[in-house]
Amino acid sequence: MSDQEILLSVRDLKIEGRADETWNPIINGSSFDLRKGEVLGMIGESGAGKSTVGLAAMGFTRDGCRISGGSVVFDGIDLVTADAATKRALLGKRIAYVAQSAAASFNPAHRLIDQHTESPIQHGVSSKSDSEADAMELYQRLRLPNPEEIGFRYPHQVSGGQLQRAMTAMAMSCRPDLIIFDEPTTALDVTTQIEVLASIRDIVEQFNTAAIYITHDLAVVAQMADRIKVLLRGDEVEEADTRTMLSNPQQDYTKSLWAVRSFQRELKAPVAIHSTPVVSVQGVSAAYGKVPVLHDISFDIHPGRTVAVVGESGSGKSTAARCITGLLPPGKGLIQFDGESLPADYRQRNRDQLRQAQMIYQMADTALNPRKKIGEIIGRPVEFYMGLKGAEKRKRVEQLLEKIELDPATYIDRLPSELSGGQKQRIGIARALAAEPKFIICDEVTSALDQLVAEGILRLLADLQDTLGLSYMFITHDLATVKSIADEVVVMKEGKVVEQGPKVEMFQPPHHPYTDLLLSSVPEMDPDWLTNLLNERGVDNIGDAASAKI
């Protein structure tokens, strides 16, 4: 790579953001070089400034931010001082951007191909018919189904993974020298993620395009990047070749990032044969209106155990949870709690039945009322179920805050917006604990969090289980999480239970083909993992390979 000429050179880049009437530094001097055809991975927690640096590489800052120093030299032009006309000529043509959420970034009112051809026509690169033909070729190279036809659909008619590939195709439309990928696979399922990763890697190689790949997932960046740069709160931690970085990280922070995936609970003794399950789901089928979602699912959750329910989005995991809580009364089947049948609709359950089963939500932002103080949020179930008031209630809330490892004096009078994502999730846990339940449903509780923070939450949940004897139903699509916390695993697909059993058995062959696909799709830290996997599956078209296996 080093023989190629330098395409982008960022020197001592400083960016400031405006808050409370003053400019605060966001990026304190970032420097890197990017050669032609090279892929630079940029990783860090949320708030580390990855996206801000990525956008600044195009000479752009978000509203309320400004570049306060340094230079961004792209092919001899300093984008920091360049005028609008110069930048207009570069952006879209020689520098392109792929956003995190393709679904939110495509204009829903126009066909894909019309959005694709807009920038080649605008920049005078090619005519409408030429760029349409080119779009179809790119769709083919990116392994989109029906490349001749798919461009004429509207964004909502295409799946998330396909949209993300269509957006990559769009970024390629002018054959740019540099593409910035801002978390392009974060919102996707593991099985879809592989398809997108492979397509992006191929096309970047084919056209010798340089790329900046922004992500918080180490395993993903290991597959994609030639070099990796680690950021922490606007500071550079370190930068090195991918293999060097993975095998021999220098800084403590980088080592801690690498260590996250090592959290593992010790195995528990198998469940006694005659023990009564806390929750027993028996032959449940359910539908939204007339659309059937669950087909005859059954599983048990035993006291003090964690049952992980895994599957892609749309597989019915969350619907199963809604049936257990009674939000969606099942059409057929039974929900038993401690051996007794529960009324199907939550409105018919009594207060004690409601108290015993609590829920923790994926998005802590929408799960906590933004207008209520932490003390009120946790205090309400204490008051509602336990009848505690005034000083007693406050004391109980303080105990709960200590349990979730937050300082009561600091946090009890804050609003949710004054807390970080991980802290909010802890408040969600405290609210569930306040009801003193036996059983808690954790719906994707860690998937919106950074890895370090997520690990903290998992450890907390594990500790609480040990001390309070709780049972968890742990809904997730992340198999790494399953490995670290589950005792038993239920694999779901299209509303059916495909396979279930103790974790040890589940992670050892032989698998059900679908479980196998899920397991093998989880990115590993090995930089050759993707290449090997593709060779192993042995087909160019990964999408076909995936469906052929099932």
Added chain:
Amino acid sequence: MTFLFQVAAYVFALGGAAFLFRLIGRNITDNAPYFRDMSAGVAIGFAIGAFAIFWVLYTYLVNFSGWWSRDPASNKYFFFYVAIHGLIIFAIVAYAFRWLGRNIGTEATKKLFRQMPATASFGILVIFIYAIVSIFAGFIAPYGQEEVLKTANLAPGADPAHLLGTDQIGRDILSRLIYGGQNTVGIAFATTCLAFLIGITGGFLAAIKGGWIDQILSRSVDALMAIPQLIFALLLMTIATAWAGNNGLLVTLYMILIIAVLDSTRVFRLSRAVGLNIVVMDYIEAAKLRGETLPYLVFKEILPNAYAPLLAEFGLRFCFVFLTIASLSFLGIGIQPPLADWGTMVKDLSTFLSYAAFLPVQATLPLMAAGAIALLTVGVNFVVDWMLQRTSGLKE
């Protein structure tokens, strides 16, 4: 032809000025991005603005003849002066008020005033003054609103005992303006509160319950909204007046009810839409699963999150209600005489408008009542705009 030439010359001069302005700006600031990337439209806008300011200054200075001149020669510019002086006074007062707010009070209110644009502090000041004047009308007004004094048609300033003069039957106009504020603003406020009570209750109920309750409420609201509001109000008021007979208080009460119900349809629509967005949140689901009752859900979980849009709507709705009452009074079926009210005052004093050429000062009298309405409307909207901006800014 000469006219065309004139227009062409102006356009040419404007374009030239704009071009020069941009060129000079670029040279002086050493090609700062602001001037470098300035489009022609923006430059022309600057030129037009400069021209307008120049024209105002020129007209003002050349024709100035005293602060409150009755000189017939300057009649042509009488209202121009009133406008300019009013603007200057209001601007000074607004800045003084903001300065006070920034330097007096607790840390929180100081910060609030620091972040506030001048327009918003002006709006707050206007509302504040109106509130004081309306509440203490009985103490402030020199005469009663129904009191008939000796001299009719007294010009403003002619008698120090009647600062704004008297109307056709000899009532003190200043006192009637002050009482008019109490009546009009008070009734409008009561009506808006009632409209919100009805609208919010119905809207949130429809949002939470959905199904047939939502259908019934929404379709009835649609039916009410399908009839033009003012005409419908007129119709209902005619019926109400017939029922009430000569009882002025009863007519006012009917008016409050009628306008409140008609305006609550808009509040219903908004609170239903806002409510629907909040009802799908996980914290509502958590509260439902906890076993909370409907009133708790509405008042403790949903309402606090709907304050911002509802408060903004309250400001706007208040203006509309206020204007509807003034319109009805102007048409003679709103607030009944002898109660003073701004809408009626505009109507009663409007004959003076015909004499604007000879008696410019008297001609301002109907405009004072109309101006009182306009000023409050503008003030409330300034505050509402600011609140909307603040809440949308917080949401990011």
